[in-house]
Structure formats: structure tokens, C-alpha cells
Amino acid sequence: MSPMIIAAIILITVVVMFFSPKFSNAAVCVIGTIAMGLAGFLPVKTAFSYYTSTSIILMVGMMVVGGGMFHTGLAGWLGRKIISLTGKGERNLQLVAILAGWIMSSVCSGSASMMILYPIFCSICLAADLSVNRILLPMFTGIGFGSFMTLAGSGMCSATASILIESGYRGWGFLEPAWFGLPKAILMTVVLFFFMHKLLPSTYVAPDAAEAAKAENLPQNLNGKMMISGVILVATIVGMVIDSPVCPMYMCAAIGGITSVVLGCLNEKQMFASISWSTVFLIGGMTAVAKGVEESGLGAALAEKIISLAGNNASPFALIVIIYLTTALITQFMSNNAAASLMAPIGIAIAKSMGIEPYAFVAATLFGSAIGCLTPMATPALGFIMEGGHYTPKDIFKWGLVECACSCVVALIVIPLVWL
Template sequence: MMLPEEYTALIILAIAIYLFFTEKLPLPVTAMLVPIALSLTGILEPADAFSYFGDRWVVVFMGMFIISGAMFKTGFASVIGNMTVEMAGKSKFKLMLLVMVVLGIMSALLSNTGSTAVFVPVVIAVCLSSGTSPKMMLMPMAFASSLGGTLTVIGTPPNGIVNSVLYESEKYMELGFFEFAKVGIFLFVIGIAYMVLIGYKLLPTGDVEEESPNPKGKEELRTEKMWVAIIIFAFVIISMATGIVDFQVAAMLGAMLTVITGCLTMEEAFQSISWTTVFLFAGMLSMSQAIEVTGAADLIADTLVNVSETPYIVLMLFFLATAVLTNFMSNTATAAVFAPIGITVAESLQVSPYPFVMAIAIGASCCFLTPIATPPNTIVLGPAGYSFKDYFKAGWPLQLLTFIISMIVIPIVFPF
């Protein structure tokens, strides 16, 4: 006796979540096993299961990764980092504020992973010269990177996934470039203010490390191309923000211009792309389609609606479920799983899907409890010598704060 398709899809989903959680397999491998399993079980046609490598948001993120690479390779990101720490002087609180603000803004417009990575050696060097422990600076950096990602549609992969699912539904308009900032700006400002004024007290303290954070030495930068990269970057952001050029066209045109103008070599362009993100994105979007076409989304939606038919309570459940899972598995995968369910639940409750998908996007981005919750969290783990419990101790108040802010702001900005 064969299982109904919706249960088969849920079993595949459960296995994928287990593998993401335990990381018994590399994350991209788990993600690619999903369309394979969906094809073998007949839930999706192979052409459909693997079609998401051509998804418009996969194209956008690939292009933006390359443009980000040009900003780092030409030295512009390093200039911003050095200017920031020079402005802060010897004040560790001013340094924390400036680093969080600048890194958050950079993360909204560039790769938050790359932005964090370029700041790590710069900030550690300042910490060493000023006698401040890197433990006091690097975790706030990672948190600011996640908060900054909530400001734009390209700031973090979950935002792109939410837009992609809205687009695929053919019923709803995608969210605009800065529409995420309607909620994200409150998280960004209040989150940074909390860390600088109160949260720093929960950060671990330690001795100043005497070893270099970059033992391989400084990478040779192509600084003569800096202004070219800045012009390309500005063109892409303005094009996306105004809508004069489609997102995927603008991103890929900008990426190609960085190679044509010599900001990057072709090899450097390929190396700039986070292939883990691409495979996770493309693989798990097939899961999103599967749980929708098989009726699994309706099954989960009915379960949530049975818990409560009050939209506000369901909104809270979506945020909490997304945030909890994301602290232990890929935020890309979590957003891809929950976004179509959010739309289905909204339709069951006969309300707008936008507050639900926004809660899912924010819940998947604002995760501060573990070092594996986000790539920025992972990047600072080694250089600062943090432990797993350091993240939980410093992160749980910020996690709670983002939940409270979101539950207040989302229903106001995106009413049911």
C-alpha cells in the first residue's frame, strides 16, 4: 500500500530537516537529495524538480555575490572598514556602534557573509592595538549583519525565497526592494541600540589574542578598479530600487560588467558565488512546490488553523517555528519550507498572506542563539574563540526582542 503523496512529501521534508539539523551530510548534498527524492517518488517531474536553478532569485543572488566580490577585491569594503574603526578611535562602545551600523548597511546591499568576513581582520587588529578583547566586538558584528539583511530584498536569502514563492503563486505581487525595511528598520535600529546600551554586558570577556587573524597575509587588492566597481554597484542598486531594469537582468548585467571591466577575473567571479546558498535555494524551492501540489501545505495549514483561527496567534506560531528551526538548520531551507505554508494558511483564514510571509522571512533571518544559525555567526566563532553557550547567553534577549518588535510592527505595516 502506497502512502498518499502528501505524506510522502512530508516524510521527505522530515528527513531533510533531520539531515540539515545534524549535518550528517553537507548542506548542499541534502538540498540536492530533495529534488532527487521528489523525482524518484513521482511527486514532481524531474524537469520541474530541478527547474529552480533557473529561478529568478537564484540568478539575482548569483549576480549579487559576484558584484560583492568586486567590492571586496577592489578594496572598497576594506576602505569602509578602516574608516569606521578610525572614526571610533579608542572608544570600544563607539567602535561597537559604528561597526554594527556600517556592517548592517553593507549587509543590506552586499553579501552579509562577505561583509562580515572583510570586517573580521580589521576589527581584530583594532582590538589588539587598543587592548580590547575581540570577544566584545565580533558577536555584535554578526548580529548586526543579520539585522541589516532585513532591510532589502537582496539582504538575505530568505527575503528572496519569500518573494519567489509569492511570484510562483501567480496570485500575489512580490514585495518591493525596500518593503522589507518597513519592518526591518525597527529591528535594525532597536537591535543595535540594545546591544550597545545593554546587550554588551552579556558578551563574553577574554584576554586579547596575540596572534594574527589572517596568517596568510593580506590579499592583493585591485584598487585601481575601485571606482569602476562602485559605479557598477550603484547602477545595479538604483536599477533595482526604481524598477527601471528587472532584478535578475540588473544583477547579472552588473556581474558581467565587473568581469568585462577587469574588477574581477572569471575565476574570481566564480569563487565569489556562495554555491552552498545556490544549491540550498534551488533544491529546497522544489520542496516548496511539492508540499503545495501534493496538498501537504493544506494538511499543515489545517493543523495550524485547528490550533487557533486567530490570525495573530497563527502569526506568532509561524515566527516562533521559523526562528527555532533556523537556529539549528539553514535559514534558506527553513524559509523555503514555511513560505508556501504561510500562503496556504492565509487563504484558509481568508486573510492577507503578507504578514505571514514577512514573519517567516524575519524569523529566518533574526537568529542569534547558536553559531550555526547564520553564516555571519559561524564566521566569527573561530576568530573570537566563542563557545556554543556564548551565543545563547548573549543572543536570547535579542531573539526575544526581535520577536516582540515583529509582533507589534508586522500587523500594523502589513495588516491581515
């Protein structure tokens, strides 16, 4: 059996397991790593080295820094201050929900942002007698905006950066995802300003009183530990933006994370709890699988097939559109991290076959995975929002179509201009 056939069997098995609810994403990625190692596509001794790549160290370090903000109360204080900038009218709250989610998820993980903001908005809706389903989807969308403001904002950014580095190219710059994230956030906010009232359900959903009570425990004033956490965050981000060869981005994140622990912003137990281990295993495992696909020659074969189907004279832009739309489709039914990781090596192989740099093609996989918003399977936070706001699948699909349209417009303009 040829190496490409073996690699194809492994890849198909991994994809099928991703689609099945019986297997956790982390377990699937470990199985994929083991299979690629035993098949000889990866050196067995170093097969699991992808789980400690520089991109994962960066991501873990920022998770710990964000955890310090959460445990000192700085994140909660910041969330309360952002929301206090507006009145309690529905339109004002919707806009501030977008803004609050955007800012919070730029410095904290999406899950932490959700945990902080959800009780606050439940409390405000309860006091103002507003339906919570008029607020939660705007908040979710805002949290999605922040995920593409920095390299550390989402697992997809880290995953595609790791695959680029393992293929011999540079990873993303710390602020590089914002080329897409910022225009998308602006366009989507403008569209929602005019059409949000038509997209959200009109049925009344009472806020969760138990969640609203949690907002009462958020700090009202800054204290010493909160200020220390804030200084660590700012210093870490400044170091990442500078990205000095002496202290590169991943080292800045590691320093920021351990400083948060040493200075008491969170303890060791809280540090480990702040790390999304499933995301670590997913990114590490899928980087290993991607490397196996490349080494087996399967990536190049798939690239040649895509090019032949598109036509031998197909332009790079046409192929970028194909990769983008393919990733956008599969991310509706599996983890967006996995979707980006599966498609990135194919994008790199297409670029190599055309003799050009791969950044535009990998960016297409990254930003294609950003529109996992039509079903809750791509983004667990969407499932939480559906339950809290009693949204129907039709509500989610209608809202998601608008977000998909905005994402497509921005991505297919920005990617060729910035990376092609």
C-alpha cells in the same frame, strides 16, 4: 499510498537530513528535488528549473557585484573608512563595529563583510590592547542587520520571494525587508548601547596577530577600478529600486554582475568564486520541495491542522505568531534558509484557507528565520565568531536572547501593520 503521505515522508526525510551533520545542505536539497520529481509532484523535465529562478538570478548577480567590490579593494577601503570615523575606545569601537557590519553587509555578502572587517578590528584591538571578544559579537550583530535591508541581503529573502512567485504571487520589493530590518537595527543598537557591557564576557582574549597583519594590505586610496565597481553597485541598486517592467530587478542584477566582469573588476574565476553555490542549491532545492508540498496537498493539510489546533476562531495575528515562533525554534537547529523555505508554503496554505493574501504569513517565516542566533548551527558565521572570540555557548545564548527579544517585538508589530 496517498500523495500526501508520500510528500510527508519526503518532507520528514529532508528535515531529518538537515538536522544531521552527515549531509550537506546542498545535497539534501537536490535529493528533495529528485524525490518530488520522481513522486510526480513536479514535472520531471522542469524539476530543476527552480535553481534558475529570477530570485536566484538576482541573488547571484549581486554576489558577483559584491565580489567585484571585494577584488578591486573597494569593500576593504570602505570598511577602513567607516572604522576610521571613531576613536579607539572600547565603547566607540563597539558601536562602530555594529555600524560597519550593518553598512558592509548591505552591499556585500555577510561572509565577505566578515572577511574584510575581522582583520581590521583585530588590528585595532591589537594596537589598543583591547580584548577582541568585546568587539566581535557587536560586529556579527551589525552584519545581521544589513541582511534585512534589501531583497538581496540574505538567502532567506530570496528563498521566500521565490516561493511566493512560484505560488502565483508577487515577490518582495527590493527594499521591502527593511520594514523589519531597519526598526530592528535601531532598537537593538539602542538596547546594546545601554546593556552591551553586561552581555559581553569580561575575560581577556588576545586578537589574532596573523589576521591583524592582513589589514595592512587594505588599500588606503581609491583607484580607477574601485570607482568603477562603486558606480556599478550604485547603478544596479538604483535600477532595482525603480524595478521597471522593461528592466526588472533580476535583470539589473545580471547586468551589474556581467558588467563587473567585462570591465575588469574581477575575472571569470573570481566571479564563480564569489557565488555561494551552496546557497543557490539550498534556495533552488527548497523552492522545489515547497512546490511539491503544495502540489501534493500536504501544505493545505498542515495548514488546516495548525488552524484547528489554534482554534477555528483564531485570528490571523494569532496564526502569524504561531508561524513566527515555530520558524524561530527550528532555525536554531538548521540552516535559516531551510527553515524559512520549509515554513513559507505552510504560511501560504494557511492564508489561502482563510481567503487572504499570504504576505504577512510568509513574512513571519522570513523574519522568524532571522533569529538563528542562539546556536551556531543556523548561521555558520556565528561559529567563526565563537572561535575567534573564544565565546562559550553561554555567552552566545545570553547575547542571542536579547537579539531574539528585539526581533520578536519588531516583527510582531511590523508584520501586521505592513503586510496583514
